[in-house]
Each structure stands twice: as C-alpha cells, then as structure tokens.
Amino acid sequence: MPERIYNFSAGPSTLPEEVLAQAAKDIVNFNNKGMGLIEMSHRSKDFIAVADECEANLRELMKIPANYKVLFLQGGASTQFAMIPMNLLGEGKTATYLNTGVWAKKSIKEAKLFGKVQVAYTSEESTFNHVPKDSDYTVDPASEYLYFVTNNTIYGTQFPSMPKSEKMLIADMSSDILSREFDITPFGIVYAGAQKNMGPAGVTVVIIREDLLDRAPENLPTMFKYKTHADNGSMFNTPPCFSIYVVGLVLKWLKKLGGVAAMEKINKEKAALLYNAIDSTDFYRGHAKEGSRSNMNITFNLPTPELEAQFIKEATALGLDGLKGHRSVGGCRASIYNAFPKAGVEALVAFMKEFEKKNS
Numbered sequence: 001m002p003e004r005i006y007n008f009s010a011g012p013s014t015l016p017e018e019v020l021a022q023a024a025k026d027i028v029n030f031n032n033k034g035m036g037l038i039e040m041s042h043r044s045k046d047f048i049a050v051a052d053e054c055e056a057n058l059r060e061l062m063k064i065p066a067n068y069k070v071l072f073l074q075g076g077a078s079t080q081f082a083m084i085p086m087n088l089l090g091e092g093k094t095a096t097y098l099n100t101g102v103w104a105k106k107s108i109k110e111a112k113l114f115g116k117v118q119v120a121y122t123s124e125e126s127t128f129n130h131v132p133k134d135s136d137y138t139v140d141p142a143s144e145y146l147y148f149v150t151n152n153t154i155y156g157t158q159f160p161s162m163p164k165s166e167k168m169l170i171a172d173m174s175s176d177i178l179s180r181e182f183d184i185t186p187f188g189i190v191y192a193g194a195q196k197n198m199g200p201a202g203v204t205v206v207i208i209r210e211d212l213l214d215r216a217p218e219n220l221p222t223m224f225k226y227k228t229h230a231d232n233g234s235m236f237n238t239p240p241c242f243s244i245y246v247v248g249l250v251l252k253w254l255k256k257l258g259g260v261a262a263m264e265k266i267n268k269e270k271a272a273l274l275y276n277a278i279d280s281t282d283f284y285r286g287h288a289k290e291g292s293r294s295n296m297n298i299t300f301n302l303p304t305p306e307l308e309a310q311f312i313k314e315a316t317a318l319g320l321d322g323l324k325g326h327r328s329v330g331g332c333r334a335s336i337y338n339a340f341p342k343a344g345v346e347a348l349v350a351f352m353k354e355f356e357k358k359n360s
C-alpha cells in the first residue's frame with residue numbers, strides 16, 4: 001500500500017487509520033461469522049449490538065440526557081433542512097434562522113415551504129466572513145426555534161460559543177460535531193451528516209428532544225416523521241448499516257483518545273498552528289474574521305489567484321491534498337477535522353513558509 005498522504009478534504013474527509021484497517025477486515029468477515037458486516041441482516045444480534053454500542057458511546061461522549069433520542073437516518077444533512085420544519089412548523093408558525101452561509105441559506109429555503117421564516121441575521125454581504133454575536137440580532141417572540149449552523153464549512157467560520165436564547169435551539173453541526181464540548185440541554189435538535197467529523201457518508205445523526213416527536217402534522221409521510229424512527233430504534237426500514245458501524249469505530253477511537261474534551265484541546269492546537277502561520281505574514285490572508293474563526297476549516301487567500309493555483313498544485317505534489325477552496329469563496333481551505341493528524345498541519349505550515357520565501 002502506498003504511504004498515506006495528508007487529506008485536507010472538506011468532506012468526505014480523512015478517517016483514523018486504525019478505523020480504516022478494522023473496517024477493511026470486518027467487511028470480509030465480521031465477528032468470525034464467516035460473512036462480512038455489510039452482508040448481515042440489520043436485525044441480526046451482531047448488527048444490533050453494533051448500533052446499540054454506537055448510540056451508547058455517542059451518548060457518553062456528548063453527555064446526551066435520557067430525554068433525547070438518537071436517530072441514525074439517511075438522506076444526508078440536506079434532508080434535515082426540510083425534515084425539521086416539516087415536523088415543527090405549519091400554518092401560521094414562525095422560525096428564526098441565522099444566515100451564516102450556504103448551508104444556512106438552503107435550510108431557510110426549505111423552512112419557507114412549511115412556515116414563516118424570520119432571518120434575524122445575515123453575513124452574506126461580507127461573503128459570510130463572520131458569525132453574529134447574541135447582541136447582533138433579536139429573535140421574534142413568536143418563533144418556535146432559533147436555527148443556526150455551528151461551523152460554516154465553506155467559509156471557515158464557527159460560533160465561538162453557542163448562541164444564548166429564550167428559544168429552543170436547533171443546530172446543524174455537520175462539520176464540528178464531537179470537536180468541542182457544549183451543553184446540549186438548550187437544544188431541541190442537533191444533527192450532523194457523518195462524513196465530516198464522524199465517519200463515512202450515508203448516515204445522518206439526529207439528536208432530538210423527546211417532547212418534539214409528537215409535534216408532526218398527521219398527514220406527514222411516515223418516513224419524514226421523527227417519531228417513526230424514534231419508535232423503531234432507527235430500524236423502521238433498513239438503516240445505513242456500514243456507515244453506522246464505522247461511526248461506531250470512530251467513537252471508540254475518540255473515547256480512547258480521551259473523549260471530546262481531549263479532542264477539543266488538540267483541535268485548538270492544530271488550528272492555532274495554521275492561524276499563527278497566516279497571521280505572521282501579509283502573504284497569506286485569512287477569510288474569517290477574528291472571533292469567528294473555525295477550528296475545523298481554515299480558509300485563506302494568497303496575493304493572486306495565480307499564486308493560489310500554483311500553491312495548490314505544489315502542495316498536492318507533496319502529498320498535501322484537497323486544499324482548494326470552495327468555488328464560492330476561492331482561495332484555499334484546509335479542513336482539519338478530528339481525525340486529521342497534527343503532523344499534517346505541521347507539514348502544511350512548513351510548506352507555506354517555504355512557498356512564501358520562493359514567491360514573495
């Protein structure tokens with residue numbers, strides 16, 4: 001096998017090597033059953049144990065109280081953009097959204113199909129280079145919930161702490177779940193597509209407060225009701241078995257590493273290395289404003305688009321892969337999720353210094 005390179009991809013993204021090695025074995029023969037994990041019935045004892053352990057570890061790592069359900073759903077984070085308002089809004093109901101990027105905007109579009117939407121804040125005119133402070137907006141008193149995206153994957157911004165509100169919070173945590181500690185109790189729903197910080201694509205984890213399960217309108221199709229999945233332990237239909245299994249392996253890896261608090265410390269160290277490199281020169285310019293900087297996706301520009309293209313080309317040749325920024329902001333983006341090794345960040349910083357010396 002060739003040496004693994006450093007994969008800065010924004011998602012799907014790098015996974016711990018030991019997780020990949022274990023998955024490679026289990027895909028052929030799981031628990032010595034003479035068949036692979038993805039060939040097994042989702043109702044088998046072996047798979048039920050996998051799903052149960054995955055949920056238990058997630059509950060432990062995120063300190064999820066007993067009055068929340070953990071669901072493993074399909075359709076990606078994007079299906080949640082609609083499923084949330086489908087279940088919680090309706091005629092005459094309002095929800096408040098903070099527009100901090102493409103993923104928030106897409107959620108707003110879906111919510112408008114099912115109720116009234118108050119966009120309490122937008123940072124669109126500054127290419128989403130920051131997130132608001134609590135004092136920057138007011139929430140409509142009639143609102144059912146305050147919705148926001150904790151980490152804006154494309155722009156490299158992140159809420160430094162969770163907004164405080166009288167209203168129930170709902171958050172898309174697709175690109176920073178399990179990266180830092182937070183108190184889940186002000187939240188009605190927290191959800192994340194797995195493919196950034198938790199595992200492979202194919203499963204979306206939805207953590208929902210139990211009392212919200214009964215709010216869905218009667219005429220909502222069965223598969224779109226959270227209650228359907230909650231009542232059936234996410235096995236109303238065939239769940240994404242392989243993705244759930246790999247998420248389970250990643251959670252075990254995270255526990256071994258010391259849990260979310262230990263991970264948060266490492267994430268801060270990794271991000272600081274890159275931000276220090278950016279701040280120490282005028283050659284690189286960070287996209288996100290100070291106070292809104294993400295510890296997961298670090299976005300930056302070079303003096304010209306030509307230099308950016310050359311930077312990405314040379315980095316790729318050195319095994320620093322996936323640094324091209326999203327087409328809507330251009331420039332470069334280094335995604336350094338939980339599983340991204342610190343040595344890879346150090347290698348990028350060394351390359352940045354070298355590249356600047358040759359080209360400034």
Ligand SMILES: *Cc1c(COP(=O)(O)O)cnc(C)c1O
Nearest residue numbers: 076077078103153172174175193
């Ligand atoms: C990637 C991403 C999504 C979209 O996820 P899908 O699983 O592809 O639907 C949504 N929200 C955020 C914050 C993301 O980073």
